[in-house]
Amino acid sequence: MDLRLKGKVVFIAGASRGIGLGMARAFAKEGAKLALTGRGEASLDAAQALLIGEGARKDDIITIAGDMTSSAVLAQALDATEEKLGPVHCAIANVGLGVAPLGFDVSDADWEADVKQNLLGGVYLAREALKRILARAPEDRVDANLILVSSIAGVDALGTPLTYSATKAAVNHTTKSLAKMVGKDNVRVNAIAPGNIIFKGGDWQARVDERPDAWGRWIKREVSLRRFGTVDEIADAALFLASPRASFITGEIMVVDGGQVR
DSSP states (O other), X not given: OOXXXXXXXXXXXXXXXXXXXXXXXXXXXXTOEEEEEESOHHHXXXXXXXXXXXXXXXXXXXXXXXXXXXXXXXXXHHHHHHHXXXXXXXXXXXXXXXXXXXXXXXXXXXXXXXXXXXXXXXXXXXXXHHHHHHTSOGGGSTTOEEEEXXXXXXXXXXXXXXXXXXXXXXXXXXXXXXXXXXXXXXXXXXXXXXXSBOOTTSHHHHHHHHOHHHHHHHHHHHOTTSSOBOHHHHXXXXXXXXXXXXXXXXXXXXXESSSOOO
């Protein structure tokens, strides 16, 4: 299926590993131009080298290291992307991390850190990307869209840290609100809510390596498909949402969890 993404510019915040890297690889295979961003310069360079090794053109991929929860850094990164690659077609906010403990007795510092990481990074990227997209003539922003990466923890109460679930629920609400605001301008805004995604170096892989039998029983009990998801399955959802094939889809929280949320 031709998703008509060849030559389109895709900005991915959090692209050096896991879901973000999986998305980058998928978009590169479709012929998109990519801005890979994140905190670690070395890991971004490694991601760029991987994509080039898989057939991507060197001139079609740039890396930008920095704090992608900072509005100033995001603005500079988007400007650099458009200067080097062209107008951004799709901006993806793949930022999210939980540092707070379980329970209600969470410190102010942990709340503030998780709100910044899980919510404000995506909010700032959406704001800065939309400002640039809406400044274009209508014919120059056809099919432009945003994708925010949420979590099933923001869809239902699943026993995750309160800061994580609350901020991901806020991401979902932000997605729906933004979609209503900019729909009249023919810009789409959607979110992907992954379930339990396993990949080398990720949290789930570490847990399974430590207690394979216990987590094997848990996943079979909690998930209808009785397995973990993969980064490729989240990347495929992102490809579809970013493409004209999803031209009548906006304000959606696409749950990709193997049937865990009921």
